[in-house]
Amino acid sequence: MEKKNSGTVGVKEIARLANVSIGTVDRVLNNRVGVSEKTKAKILKIIEELDYQPNIFARRLASKKKLRFATLIPQVSDETKYWAAPLNGIQQAASEIKDFGIEVIPFFFDQNNRASFLESTAKIIPQDFDGILMAPMFEEESIVFIQQCNDRKIPLVFINSDIPGYNNLCYIGPNLYQSGFLSAHIANYLTPASKKILIVNISKEIDLHHHLLRKEEGFRNYFEQNGSKNQLTKIDIQQTDYPHIEQKLSQQLAKDQYNVVFVTNSRVATVAKYFEEHKIEGIKLIGYDFLEDNIHYLKNKTIDFLICQKPQEQGYRGLMSLYYHLVLHANIEKEQFMPIDIITKENYQYYSN
Amino acid sequence: MEKKNSGTVGVKEIARLANVSIGTVDRVLNNRVGVSEKTKAKILKIIEELDYQPNIFARRLASKKKLRFATLIPQVSDETKYWAAPLNGIQQAASEIKDFGIEVIPFFFDQNNRASFLESTAKIIPQDFDGILMAPMFEEESIVFIQQCNDRKIPLVFINSDIPGYNNLCYIGPNLYQSGFLSAHIANYLTPASKKILIVNISKEIDLHHHLLRKEEGFRNYFEQNGSKNQLTKIDIQQTDYPHIEQKLSQQLAKDQYNVVFVTNSRVATVAKYFEEHKIEGIKLIGYDFLEDNIHYLKNKTIDFLICQKPQEQGYRGLMSLYYHLVLHANIEKEQFMPIDIITKENYQYYSN
DNA sequence: ACTAATTTCGTGTACGTTACCGTTAACCAA
DNA sequence: TTGGTTAACGGTAACGTACACGAAATTAGT
Known part of the structure; x- marks a missing residue:
């Protein structure tokens, strides 16, 4: 009822209703010291009733807070x-x-x-x-x-x-765990019921490793929970230069015939490069992150899926x-x-x- | 060099430099009439040089534009x-x-x-x-x-x-076409090389149909471009009540053994309901939109993939x-x-x- | 009861823009 | 010349809030 004026309620209106000055209202708004409990309560009540919203523009204009x-x-x-x-x-x-x-x-x-x-x-x-x-x-x-x-x-x-x-x-x-879980879900769609999957961790620092382990955990648990008969193998590659990765991959891929390779981070492009150079086909490749290199291999179908988290x-x-x-x-x-x-x-x- | 003062340049500063009043500066800023070409040019030049950015707070505070x-x-x-x-x-x-x-x-x-x-x-x-x-x-x-x-x-x-x-x-x-294209890409991963795919359009209004056709087009073209041997069938269902959809689906599914069903809009939940009630398993189901009903069937694995576009x-x-x-x-x-x-x-x- | 200290409060100015009103000067017609 | 019209500009009151300063009121100390 009481709002016949033009919509806006400000400190001025509050002050008028409380029979105090705008200075006092200002003090309780920015809860500064120097106002008695009694008047503070009165003002707060009015603020409440009016559902007062401070004008952010006036506030910014007047404030020199940094x-x-x-x-x-x-x-x-x-x-x-x-x-x-x-x-x-x-x-x-x-x-x-x-x-x-x-x-x-x-x-x-x-x-x-x-x-x-x-x-x-x-x-x-x-x-x-x-x-x-x-x-x-x-x-x-x-x-x-x-x-x-x-x-x-x-x-x-x-x-x-x-x-x-x-x-x-x-x-x-x-949520690293869940992203690994999702990757497994996708991997699960890709090939026949019983598949051989290779998990590849590529990272120098042990702490980052920790990061990767959570994804791996999610990935593994997915298959456990779904009672799959898939065979999971993992390799850790602790040098990030291509020759070293190349060697490790060759070594591993010689051991078995894999259906899916899951790279636990953005280094998946390096694996894709390896696939391309060594003319490896038929292995589905899943990795992480929307990076230029990765997109390149996504485009030419070497990488099948990238998981990305904004x-x-x-x-x-x-x-x-x-x-x-x-x-x-x-x-x-x-x-x-x-x-x-x-x-x-x-x-x-x-x-x- | 010339900015030794406290960072902010405003109309006042511009006015001072141009030897005019802020009123004039205001006029050229909001390109209103009432200022000669000469002074306008001069002021614009100064604005340019100072890289003047109007203070949005002051602007909003003073403006009563709605x-x-x-x-x-x-x-x-x-x-x-x-x-x-x-x-x-x-x-x-x-x-x-x-x-x-x-x-x-x-x-x-x-x-x-x-x-x-x-x-x-x-x-x-x-x-x-x-x-x-x-x-x-x-x-x-x-x-x-x-x-x-x-x-x-x-x-x-x-x-x-x-x-x-x-x-x-x-x-x-x-991009409707592309979303159909993507759906086909996913469908392509789901089952053996040569599959039977059913496209389902469920919609009353013909104009909305147009909408769906673009998705269908993308979906079909994907397989054409990839030279696949898949068999694509389509049905249009123009009544959206469950009994009718049920009948149409039964009729169609009796004809053939499909691997993938692609529903071109958010009505996929209805198809999922049908799958569930008729205990149909082994058919991958792809549809559209993040709706409560759809999510329900996603959770219980009746729907495999939902495409969603924010x-x-x-x-x-x-x-x-x-x-x-x-x-x-x-x-x-x-x-x-x-x-x-x-x-x-x-x-x-x-x-x- | 008187002063001093402290708490509580009011006033005024500033923030940078907008928008309106008023002033000046220039031009043209009579 | 005068009067009127208008383009070009100046001045200034808002807008709603923050904050410093000082006045007033209250309390404390003697």
Whole structure:
């Protein structure tokens, strides 16, 4: 009934109804000190009744508050360009929230070098950021860093991989186990009932290995749960150069006749290259990630399926979550699992990372 | 060099440099009349040099401009809840741009009733909206409406289906042909080299049929291009009630032993129901859309694959495109094809429409 | 009861734009 | 010359919020 005026209720209206000045209203809105419990209650009640929504434009215009976020992810390397996508998402988010007074400063580390991770964290800590987005790939070193952030009450979001149990704002990334499970589901469609499947892990660092193991676990469990008679074999390849991978694959493929090869990460292109060079046909190949090299082999049918989990969106939503949490005081879903996308020769053109 | 002051350049600074008042600067910014060519050029030059970006917050705060958008899509029916998703996306977009002075008014029509479509368009036209989002399902009637909008210079965006050649802002939706093509690609993986495939169209309205035919075309062409020896059969079912569908299916399935059934729209759940009730096993089933009923049969393995094209995002991006075009004067991609997502029992949990 | 300290509150200005109103000057017709 | 018309521009009050400053009211200390 009482809204005959032009729609908008603001601090002015609230102040009028409460018989105080807008200054006082402002104090309770931004819960600053200097207002008695009594008037505070009165004002809150009115705010409640009016369902007052502060005008975000006026707020931003008047505020000179600034926030600074840090991001810490692997640098994109020649070996794998995977991290170009999350970085891209980060940059997009950064440009979107720039106008809201948020500055984003990126830090990087070398995936194959724990020391470089420590270097970056050492640079980040003294700068007292208001929020941090990170890919906690090195578990041990990450935990130390996380502890330091917790002490300073700096909200933290993880992308791409999680360290469960460590308190932080949220995790945004794949459900690794389930993505392995899905891969097995697809593998299961591909060939006759009883098949020989080779699982290939290609990775240097033991921590990343951990990452791959969860996928493998999902992959294996699928067949266990479905009581299949498939034969699963695994090889670990700990050098990522082609000659070494070539040798290992030759060695393994000589042992048996496989129907499906499942590569647990984006290195699947290297295996595809091997297939192509050695004229291996009839083996279905499944791997990970929407990368240029992988798409190349998807197009020429060497790779059959790629599993992809929106790396760009991980970066984007990661930063946005910090923003929503810190600026809009929204509460954030603790575990945000990315969709598990299935990419083939016939739909990659329309895929958006 | 010249920016020693605190970062922000605004109309005031521009006015100072041009020796005019901010009023004049405002006029050239919003290209209104009332400023000489000479001073206009001078001001534009300064704007260029300073790379002036107007402060969106101040702009919104001071502006009392209002825009009204209309949306016209099918009402969600019991038969298929597909349109709940686009509507959802529309509502989400509407709430996001509400603060920017944009009001969104939804209109609906009955998919099985051309007259209801005409009724809605008749209501829309006199209201002089600033932009319209629509699903142009009835081609003939739509074209008349489009013409009226063009005459009034009202920007139009299409979602879900396109009427190529008719000028409008953009189309956001599936590439139907390609989604059929992909379905064939998947079907091709599912069973032995030489298979019998049944294509099922279930639809009342002839115009929607057109929609389905494009998928069928993609589906067929895949096999043609790949020189397969598969045998493709098609049935059209023009009544959507279960008894009728049941009868038609029984009739058809008695004729032959099929390996794969491809349903060209979201009615796949009905076919799945038939499979379940008649204890039909061993036939792979592929269909469309992330609907509750379909997911049910996906879970219990009656349906093998669902193709889905982010219906919610279609609505969301549709409205946003109008906003970007009209408010931010961004130029919009004419054809925005949705990703073609493959949903199975093992990844539907993480799918986001 | 008087001062000092502290809490509570009101006022004014700033943020960058928009939009309107008013002013100037230039031009043309009578 | 005068009066009227109009193009070109200046000035300024909003818009709703943040924040600093200072006034007023309350409490504490003697």
